[in-house]
Amino acid sequence: MAEDYKILKQGAEAKLYICNYLGKPALIKERFKKNYRHSDLDTSITKERIKNEARSIVRCKTAGVKTPCLYLVDFERRRIYMQHFVESITIKDFVINIVSKEQINCDGDIILDVVAKMIGEAVRKMHDNNIIHGDLTSSNMLLVPKISSAGVADNSKWLDVANLELVMIDFGLSFIDTSTEDKGVDLYVLERALISTHNDYPDLFNKILEAYKKFNKNNVKEILSKFEEVRARGRKRTMVG
Amino acid sequence: MVIAIGFEGSANKLGVGIVRDGEILANCRRTYITPPGEGFLPRETAEHHQQNIHGVLEEALEQSGILPQDIDVVCYTKGPGMGAPLMVCAIVARTCAKLWNKPILGVNHCIGHIEMGRLITKANNPTVLYVSGGNTQIIAYSRQRYRIFGETIDIAVGNCLDRFARVLKLSNAPSPGYNIEQAAKRGKKYLHLPYCVKGMDVSFSGILSYMEDKIDDLLKEYTPEDLCYSLQETVFAMLVEITERAMAHCGSDEVLIVGGVGCNERLQEMMGVMCAERGSKIFATDERFCIDNGVMIAHAGALAFESGARMDFKDTTITQRYRTDDVLVTWRND
Numbered sequence: 237m238a239e240d241y242k243i244l245k246q247g248a249e250a251k252l253y254i255c256n257y258l259g260k261p262a263l264i265k266e267r268f269k270k271n272y273r274h275s276d277l278d279t280s281i282t283k284e285r286i287k288n289e290a291r292s293i294v295r296c297k298t299a300g301v302k303t304p305c306l307y308l309v310d311f312e313r314r315r316i317y318m319q320h321f322v323e324s325i326t327i328k329d330f331v332i333n334i335v336s337k338e339q340i341n342c343d344g345d346i347i348l349d350v351v352a353k354m355i356g357e358a359v360r361k362m363h364d365n366n367i368i369h370g371d372l373t374s375s376n377m378l379l380v381p382k383i384s385s386a387g388v389a390d391n392s393k394w395l396d397v398a399n400l401e402l403v404m405i406d407f408g409l410s411f412i413d414t415s416t417e418d419k420g421v422d423l424y425v426l427e428r429a430l431i432s433t434h435n436d437y438p439d440l441f442n443k444i445l446e447a448y449k450k451f452n453k454n455n456v457k458e459i460l461s462k463f464e465e466v467r468a469r470g471r472k473r474t475m476v477g
Numbered sequence: 478m479v480i481a482i483g484f485e486g487s488a489n490k491l492g493v494g495i496v497r498d499g500e501i502l503a504n505c506r507r508t509y510i511t512p513p514g515e516g517f518l519p520r521e522t523a524e525h526h527q528q529n530i531h532g533v534l535e536e537a538l539e540q541s542g543i544l545p546q547d548i549d550v551v552c553y554t555k556g557p558g559m560g561a562p563l564m565v566c567a568i569v570a571r572t573c574a575k576l577w578n579k580p581i582l583g584v585n586h587c588i589g590h591i592e593m594g595r596l597i598t599k600a601n602n603p604t605v606l607y608v609s610g611g612n613t614q615i616i617a618y619s620r621q622r623y624r625i626f627g628e629t630i631d632i633a634v635g636n637c638l639d640r641f642a643r644v645l646k647l648s649n650a651p652s653p654g655y656n657i658e659q660a661a662k663r664g665k666k667y668l669h670l671p672y673c674v675k676g677m678d679v680s681f682s683g684i685l686s687y688m689e690d691k692i693d694d695l696l697k698e699y700t701p702e703d704l705c706y707s708l709q710e711t712v713f714a715m716l717v718e719i720t721e722r723a724m725a726h727c728g729s730d731e732v733l734i735v736g737g738v739g740c741n742e743r744l745q746e747m748m749g750v751m752c753a754e755r756g757s758k759i760f761a762t763d764e765r766f767c768i769d770n771g772v773m774i775a776h777a778g779a780l781a782f783e784s785g786a787r788m789d790f791k792d793t794t795i796t797q798r799y800r801t802d803d804v805l806v807t808w809r810n811d
């Protein structure tokens with residue numbers, strides 16, 4: 237297994253190990269066997285997720301959405317090898333640990349506006365190319381500096397938003413579909429994740445949605461009305477028991 | 478010291494519970510059981526509650542050894558739930574409050590489940606999987622509210638299990654879910670079913686309609702036990718998966734399972750394996766506390782009462798829709 241690699245994180249469904257691929261910093265995302273579920277189910281889910289992830293990473297590249305480069309897929313060992321952004325921060329950590337804690341040095345709102353725009357546009361580009369992410373949360377988006385600021389020790393390097401780029405990750409639940417319903421659900425999943433995680437920034441999602449709408453006028457009405465429909469369904473449900 | 482009495486009747490269980498500072502003095506319950514193949518309807522359920530509530534109340538008072546004058550606050554389920562059955566408990570609670578001259582508090586049913594689970598298991602700040610006949614939610618506490626991170630986008634997992642039990646005409650006593658669990662233990666042959674997870678949300682209606690549509694053909698190749706087994710393995714895997722996703726997202730290392738489906742031992746076992754693989758802890762309770770009861774309402778009401786919550790008599794209404802994150806959690810300051 238991966239004994240000789242240093243573990244970076246245990247994510248939602250995989251363990252991530254740090255390694256080196258042809259001299260480049262890389263990550264191994266290993267979807268280890270989940271013993272809680274039936275082994276047939278585990279095998280089929282894992283295969284499908286690896287396939288989804290590899291396919292969407294490549295497709296995002298053509299769509300102009302930044303993702304880690306895909307280096308290698310190893311179905312046998314349930315692994316994907318990809319580019320490791322050594323200097324990176326998840327949007328979740330960025331909002332919780334930078335935006336709210338560094339208020340003295342910056343205007344949190346302006347910084348969030350810029351980041352929300354990046355997110356809205358990236359999601360829109362994916363949807364315009366029929367890529368449904370399937371798990372849009374602030375843990376599955378990274379910010380990386382365009383020009384390395386490795387020399388800067390403190391958090392201030394994350395305040396220079398002009399130097400930051402958004403990277404989308406974690407495509408295990410992604411799929412390709414043209415339907416507006418799936419795009420609406422994708423937005424709904426994002427809204428819910430942000431409301432629950434970043435309840436101290438209640439307009440974050442609206443700012444993202446604004447950027448999503450503005451990026452391109454085509455088809456957006458249909459997607460938005462599906463989104464409203466999915467949302468209303470959620471509210472209407474009576475909950476007994 | 479707060480002594481609270483709680484009335485619960487949002488679905489087919491009718492419960493009256495009495496607590497004194499988290500100590501359970503009485504936990505009495507009656508369940509409205511319908512014939513095999515049939516679900517419970519609001520009017521009949523309300524009639525069941527009407528016929529039983531005085532008996533259950535008397536039993537609870539007797540069991541607790543408490544006199545009405547010792548009680549500090551009368552609590553009842555304000556919602557969510559079925560209108561007519563909720564109303565029965567609200568009316569009796571209001572009558573008691575007037576008769577005994579005590580303050581009254583309406584309680585959110587879901588909050589009742591969560592606080593009951595925390596009380597019994599001593600879980601401190603867990604990610605909560607709330608699974609019942611009407612609800613499927615992944616909840617975590619943050620800044621004075623229980624926030625919903627994930628939920629079903631159509632029917633609840635318990636509803637899916639109950640309706641499948643009806644397709645197979647399994648008995649509704651003590652509950653359809655219990656009978657599915659027992660049948661599943663004898664199942665061997667695994668059938669692949671639709672598996673539907675969207676981020677931290679799940680969907681069960683596709684699985685149910687797949688099984689309903691194909692039931693005659695499926696029964697030629699699989700026993701009812703095999704089908705119960707396959708259904709449980711599939712829907713519980715989905716629940717464990719979204720729970721794990723929420724834990725990773727929130728950086729949490731505790732899980733608490735609450736709600737009626739939470740007493741399913743296979744679900745608890747699967748969740749336990751997942752937790753062991755992430756170095757996390759699992760907390761669960763048995764049917765006395767998992768399944769709807771009056772104690773959970775009394776306890777959650779007592780917490781709110783102690784932290785200063787009060788309700789005007791004119792506001793002691795019921796509401797069929799009442800979201801978990803609508804409640805301001807005044808009794809936690811972490």
Ligand SMILES: Nc1ncnc2c1ncn2[C@@H]1O[C@H](COP(=O)(O)OP(=O)(O)O)[C@@H](O)[C@H]1O
Binds near residue numbers: 245320
């Ligand atoms: N290419 C990458 N570069 C830097 N950090 C990453 C990269 N990919 C993932 N991570 C980190 O690892 C975490 C888990 O990875 P993710 O792909 O989301 O796995 P999972 O499906 O298990 O959630 C991310 O939230 C992020 O913090």
Ligand SMILES: [Fe+2]
Binds near residue numbers: 476477586590737769
């Ligand atoms: Fe319940």
Ligand SMILES: [Mg+2]
Binds near residue numbers: 248375376
């Ligand atoms: Mg992830």
